[in-house]
Amino acid sequence: MSTTSTPGSPVQTPADVVAPPRGARDWMWIALMANLVGNIAIILTGGLVRLTGSGLGCPTWPECTPGSIVPTGQQTEGFHKFIEFGNRMITPVLGVIALWVLVVAVMRFWNTRRRFVVDCAIPLLGVVVQAVLGGIIVLAHLDPKTVSPHFLISLFLVSNGTYLLYRYREGDTTPQRVVPHAAQRLAWVTAGVGAVVCVLGTAVTGSGPHSGDSMANVRFGFDPHATSWLHADAVMLFLGLSVALVVVSRLVEVPVPFRRAWDWTLGLSLLQGVVGYVQYFTGRPIALVAVHLLLSALFVVFLTQGVLTARRR
Known part of the structure; x- marks a missing residue:
């Protein structure tokens, strides 16, 4: 049984590859x-x-x-x-x-x-x-x-x-695109920038006050303020791309999971940005840094879904 689809249209799943239902x-x-x-x-x-x-x-x-x-x-x-x-x-x-x-x-x-x-x-x-x-x-x-x-x-x-x-x-089966080609490309670019944001985030942590040892202060040696602002600039670029994807998902026909994934990605990114700025201007308190870490993990979950939901098998 073959499967055909066009961008923005639902994909018919063959009976022999229907996913098993969730359950205990x-x-x-x-x-x-x-x-x-x-x-x-x-x-x-x-x-x-x-x-x-x-x-x-x-x-x-x-x-x-x-x-x-x-x-x-x-x-x-x-x-x-x-x-x-x-x-x-x-x-x-x-x-x-x-x-x-x-x-x-x-x-x-x-x-x-x-x-x-x-x-x-x-x-x-x-x-x-x-x-x-x-x-x-x-x-x-x-x-x-x-x-x-x-x-x-x-x-x-x-x-x-x-x-x-x-x-x-x-x-x-072979993956088939279910969003416009430009939207899929934009999703991949945004995911790439998101990866850069995560890498720069480790540079900020490795230059800040939390070295991981109560007795020593082993750091990268980067200027923590300059590194933080570079990280913030990357976040701004990512937010701009995320906003573009949210807008695109409302201007063209896309699957609901794709739209929902980028809505969540943008929302978590905005929340992460607020937490990041607050922790920067308050001396990076431990509780806020811990929240930042949790949001980073959830951010990766929805960013991955944002790319995956652009195609179906």
Whole structure:
């Protein structure tokens, strides 16, 4: 059975690729959702480590302290050791979830959707990379050149988790564009600028007051004010492109998910901008930086959806 569509028109889905309904027994959907939530959660716990100066609460790796995997009473790091160790324990949990995703995908789709199965291996690979990089960060004493990639990989895994959830609801036919070509191009450009915004955000963090260690101040060495304003300029460009997409989605016929994704992306970006300016002018208080981190993860979710909903399989 073939599928045809024109930009802006609904796509007829063949009966043999209709996505299974969500439900309590849909273990693939549950596993993929747990993977996405877990990767957002570890961004928050990692942020808590940095914001409380607990980055070296466990001064060695893979052990917490020489001779012990877990924190000990002899450590001088105080409560920092529990915060750092707690964040480390999220990684094996994510590893179990990622393995769960891959096993369920192999069992259900190895003979029918092998490409999707291969995509489901990415979360497990990401956990391994992050665990190794986390150890390098400790051994490098929180050098921001290692911390920034750690955060950016987490954002990539959030984007990948969103992608896997979306792909699970699709078939494996060739993607077909469901918005005008110019709108799809604009969505990709906007996503690219969004990625630049995230990278510059790590430069701001790596130049600001929250080094991740209560005793040391290991920073990039960039001027924090100049870096913050460069980041803000990129945000302004992104907002302009997002507004353009929201306007386009109301001037031409596009699917509702595409319009809704960019509405949410613009709304979260505006909220993120307000939080960013407030934290800049108030000395970057810990609570606001934590909110900024959470919004960054949600921003990536809707930005990914904004690109994905421009086409259907």
